[in-house]
Amino acid sequence: MTDTPVSEMSFEQAMRELEAVVGQLESGDVELEKSIQLYxxxxxxxxRCEEKLKEAEEKVAAITFDETGAPKGTTPVDTQ
Known part of the structure; x- marks a missing residue:
């Protein structure tokens, strides 16, 4: 585990650490209290991963295309 706050992690950082956490929990070699912390x-x-994926989906959904099908910019997405 890193000391980086989860709220400051990129998707890739959070995913790597999540994989490490799952690996530790699956090993079964972790004491109960540590298992709870890991969980x-x-x-x-x-x-965090879900939030970052949603942000990416919203950005992709906001891309607009011109009459030839080429991306021409983005339109605001209502996130509410």
């Missing part, structure tokens, strides 16, 4: 960290990392 909580893993839940936060999963949420």
């Amino acid at each position: 909580e960290r893993g839940a936060a990392l999963k949420k």
